[in-house]
Amino acid sequence: xxxxxxxxxxxxxxxxxxxxxxxxxxxxxxxxxxxxxxxxxxxxxxxxxxxxxxxxxxxxxxxxxxxxxxxxxxxxxxxxxxxxxxxxxxxxxxxxxxxxxxxxxxxxxxxxxxxxxxxxxxxxxxxxxxxxxxxxxxxxxxxxxxxxxxxxxxxxxxxxxxxxxxxxxxxxxxxxxxxxxxxxxxxxxxxxxxxxxxxxxxxxxxxxxxxxxxxxxxxxxxxxxxxxxxxxxxxxxxxxxxxxxxxxxxxxxxxxxxxxxxxxxxxxxxxxxxxxxxxxxxxxxxxxxxxxxxxxxxxxxxxxxxxxxxxxxxxxxxxxxxxxxxxxxxxxxxxxxxxxxxxxxxxxxxxxxxxxxxxxxxxxxxxxxxxxxxxxxxxxxxxxxxxxxxxxxxxxxxxxxxxxxxxxxxxxxxxxxxxxxxxxxxxxxxxxxxxxxxxxxxxxxxxxxxxxxxxxxxxxxxxxxxxxxxxxxxxxxxxxxxxxxxxxxxxxxxxxxxxxxxxxxxxxxxxxxxxxxxxxxxxxxxxxxxxxxxxxxxxxxxxxxxxxxxxxxxxxxxxxxxxxxxxxxxxxxxxxxxxxxxxxxxxxxxxxxxxxxxxxxxxxxxxxxxxxxxxxxxxxxxxxxxxxxxxxxxxxxxxxxxxxxxxxxxxxxxxxxxxxxxxxxxxxxxxxxxxxxxxxxxxxxxxxxxx
Amino acid sequence: xxxxxxxxxxxxxxxxxxxxxxxxxxxxxxxxxxxxxxxxxxxxxxxxxxxxxxxxxxxxxxxxxxxxxxxxxxxxxxxxxxxxxxxxxxxxxxxxxxxxxxxxxxxxxxxxxxxx
Numbered sequence: 135x136x137x138x139x140x141x142x143x144x145x146x147x148x149x150x151x152x153x154x155x156x157x158x159x160x161x162x163x164x165x166x167x168x169x170x171x172x173x174x175x176x177x178x179x180x181x182x183x184x185x186x187x188x189x190x191x192x193x194x195x196x197x198x199x200x201x202x203x204x205x206x207x208x209x210x211x212x213x214x215x216x217x218x219x220x221x222x223x224x225x226x227x228x229x230x231x232x233x234x235x236x237x238x239x240x241x242x243x244x245x246x247x248x249x250x251x252x253x254x255x256x257x258x259x260x261x262x263x264x265x266x267x268x269x270x271x272x273x274x275x276x277x278x279x280x281x282x283x284x285x286x287x288x289x290x291x292x293x294x295x296x297x298x299x300x301x302x303x304x305x306x307x308x309x310x311x312x313x314x315x316x317x318x319x320x321x322x323x324x325x326x327x328x329x330x331x332x333x334x335x336x337x338x339x340x341x342x343x344x345x346x347x348x349x350x351x352x353x354x355x356x357x358x359x360x361x362x363x364x365x366x367x368x369x370x371x372x373x374x375x376x377x378x379x380x381x382x383x384x385x386x387x388x389x390x391x392x393x394x395x396x397x398x399x400x401x402x403x404x405x406x407x408x409x410x411x412x413x414x415x416x417x418x419x420x421x422x423x424x425x426x427x428x429x430x431x432x433x434x435x436x437x438x439x440x441x442x443x444x445x446x447x448x449x450x451x452x453x454x455x456x457x458x459x460x461x462x463x464x465x466x467x468x469x470x471x472x473x474x475x476x477x478x479x480x481x482x483x484x485x486x487x488x489x490x491x492x493x494x495x496x497x498x499x500x501x502x503x504x505x506x507x508x509x510x511x512x513x514x515x516x517x518x519x520x521x522x523x524x525x526x527x528x529x530x531x532x533x534x535x536x537x538x539x540x541x542x543x544x545x546x547x548x549x550x551x552x553x554x555x556x557x558x559x560x561x562x563x564x565x566x567x568x569x570x571x572x573x574x575x576x577x578x579x580x581x582x583x584x585x586x587x588x589x590x591x592x593x594x595x596x597x598x599x600x601x602x603x604x605x606x607x608x609x610x611x612x613x614x615x616x617x618x619x620x621x622x623x624x625x626x627x628x629x630x631x632x633x634x635x636x637x638x639x640x641x642x643x644x645x646x647x648x649x650x651x652x653x654x655x656x657x658x659x660x661x662x663x664x665x666x667x668x669x670x671x672x673x674x675x676x677x678x679x680x681x682x683x684x685x686x687x688x689x690x691x692x693x694x695x696x697x698x699x700x701x702x703x704x705x706x707x708x709x710x711x712x713x714x715x716x717x718x719x720x721x722x723x724x725x726x727x728x729x730x731x732x733x734x735x736x737x738x739x740x741x742x743x744x745x746x747x748x749x750x751x752x753x754x755x756x757x758x759x760x761x762x763x764x765x766x767x768x769x770x771x772x773x774x775x776x777x778x779x780x781x782x783x784x785x786x787x788x789x790x791x792x793x794x795x796x797x798x799x800x801x802x803x804x805x806x807x808x809x810x811x812x813x814x815x816x817x818x819x820x821x822x823x824x825x
Numbered sequence: 826x827x828x829x830x831x832x833x834x835x836x837x838x839x840x841x842x843x844x845x846x847x848x849x850x851x852x853x854x855x856x857x858x859x860x861x862x863x864x865x866x867x868x869x870x871x872x873x874x875x876x877x878x879x880x881x882x883x884x885x886x887x888x889x890x891x892x893x894x895x896x897x898x899x900x901x902x903x904x905x906x907x908x909x910x911x912x913x914x915x916x917x918x919x920x921x922x923x924x925x926x927x928x929x930x931x932x933x934x935x936x937x938x939x940x941x
Binding site: 721722723724728729732735736738739740742743746747750751752774777778781784785790793797801808809812813815816819 | 851854855858859861862865866869870873876877878880917918919920922923926930933934937938940
């Protein structure tokens with residue numbers, strides 16, 4: 135399954151890249167597993183009856199036996215809807231569809247009741263969807279019970295009323311009020327009309343059917359195409375039923391056309407290549423990611439499998455990448471869209487084109503059929519096929535010409551194929567040459583691709599020469615996508631050179647005299663590495679060849695420095711170098727004893743001052759005698775002492791703001807007492823003077 | 826002979842100065858003593874700085890400036906209090922003393938701030 139998936143991916147890639155040649159593969163196991171995954175019931179049911187029908191139909195078409203068991207809940211819902219008198223027409227239709235697959239228990243009375251309700255709705259129908267549900271419901275009733283006889287007496291009238299909604303370009307409108315027409319509605323209309331024809335009790339007017347055939351032809355005229363041959367019906371409008379894209383519109387048209395082809399006795403003459411294009415469109419999607427898209431795809435493919443008169447046959451290849459060296463054989467499979475086997479036929483290889491050029495060769499070789507694996511095998515590759523990309527053109531021929539009427543193969547089918555092979559590397563050698571003379575100083579033979587460890591040495595006056603030849607399995611010269619020689623210095627600086635070729639021989643000559651500046655004047659050991667690769671080369675290699683000791687002259691002052699090599703990103707967050715801080719050397723302080731000695735010395739003058747005061751017979755005779763002035767005087771001195779104490783505190787502990795605050799208080803106090811004291815002293819001395 | 830004459834003259838000058846000084850009132854002598862005390866303290870600080878170096882310089886300045894500042898203020902007090910000074914005849918000495926105290930307090934606040 136994984137191989138199929140891988141193959142599908144390759145197919146899609148090829149589809150995307152190349153025009154006019156592409157690979158489509160029929161429905162495979164990946165579709166089945168996707169169906170089981172996308173349609174998984176929640177709480178035992180798939181949701182609405184419509185979703186239940188989609189899931190069951192998908193499982194039925196894909197042949198999935200092991201499906202989730204939702205019978206009980208689904209049948210309960212079906213019986214409920216069909217027996218209720220208030221169910222909408224749409225719900226009746228979906229319930230009948232689910233019943234068609236599950237075959238729940240329904241009584242004959244129920245069917246009779248349903249049939250009369252559907253007939254009533256049919257008579258009252260005025261939009262395309264009303265007709266669709268009614269006619270569809272009646273057809274399902276006819277299939278599911280033999281008791282009730284369903285006939286349309288006025289089939290002509292119904293036919294005409296549906297036909298009235300058609301447009302001239304083959305599309306249909308959903309109702310007479312709605313002017314927008316769509317392909318989706320066309321598909322619904324065709325299915326409904328097919329139902330009318332099959333239910334009619336009497337033969338419908340032949341001219342009506344002829345006009346319908348014309349409408350289908352016009353509808354197919356409006357089909358869109360891609361370059362690779364796929365066709366689809368596009369839809370751009372968003373209507374009440376939700377957004378429609380090309381998938382749902384194409385699926386709807388395919389259903390309608392298939393249903394119509396089944397009820398008419400004559401052939402529709404549908405354009406075969408367009409049917410094949412539609413089949414390729416549905417297969418080219420691969421495996422859709424949504425449940426509804428998967429349902430549309432599988433339903434359309436189921437219709438195409440059984441369409442009367444133009445069943446498409448798909449040519450697919452199990453492998454598109456083949457190895458010339460291993461002599462892989464080209465295998466081709468023909469099958470229907472759902473993977474069933476094709477009628478007996480033979481496949482012929484008609485032409486081979488070389489991808490990307492106008493070369494083409496005509497082959498006309500028949501492939502041998504292997505009945506065990508039901509593949510057609512190309513036993514021997516044409517002689518001029520070598521490694522590279524080719525486009526093979528196949529043609530399908532039926533053993534029985536009658537089958538041409540029922541199947542569509544699309545004439546010539548172009549398929550891109552990629553041939554790979556092992557490329558031989560010959561006469562590989564590396565040499566150091568003396569410049570000017572060209573004489574070889576040292577030469578070594580190389581084994582490519584293999585282990586090599588040459589050790590060369592050269593100075594800036596010499597040259598290095600590497601040469602080899604590349605030969606394909608067929609013996610021709612080969613030019614790969616990549617041929618590089620890399621020289622890497624021990625410090626990490628790298629230089630890459632492209633190896634050029636002339637005809638078969640690949641050669642590169644490195645003249646060190648000219649490369650001295652490019653190498654940033656770095657002498658030392660250079661590792662040599664050779665890379666040769668291509669998409670068709672099975673043995674592409676990237677190999678170290680050895681090393682060369684280069685002796686280059688010293689770099690001049692102005693030479694460019696080699697670029698810094700990328701630092702290992704993990705070291706960026708590692709620990710950095712230790713920073714040693716240099717602190718300012720602390721000032722030399724004097725020895726403690728000296729400072730203390732001077733402290734004592736400074737205090738000496740104070741004592742000298744006191745001694746002098748005693749000597750001068752300083753006295754306190756002027757101290758006020760009476761109480762109040764005495765108090766003021768003492769307060770004055772205490773105030774001064776307090777201020778000095780505050781200064782001492784200021785130096786030890788306090789800050790300026792606190793000091794100023796306290797000082798302002800003390801200052802005011804001091805002013806007051808000082809004034810009192812000094813004015814008292816002044817008045818005393820004035821009295822003394824005057825006295 | 827010149828030498829002994831100069832010595833004698835110096836001695837005589839010294840004696841006359843001394844006797845003149847003895848005539849100054851006592852309060853002025855007290856103020857002079859205070860000035861001498863302040864200056865000697867300043868000199869000792871300068872000698873200390875000369876020995877140990879000027880780090881920290883602000884402390885040295887603060888110390889010397891306090892002594893010099895207070896000496897200056899004392900000088901101005903002496904001028905204002907001196908009775909022989911005709912200029913300050915009407916200024917009562919208590920007032921001068923009050924100025925002296927106030928200015929000293931302000932000076933010492935600044936000194937304490939600068940001391941560091």
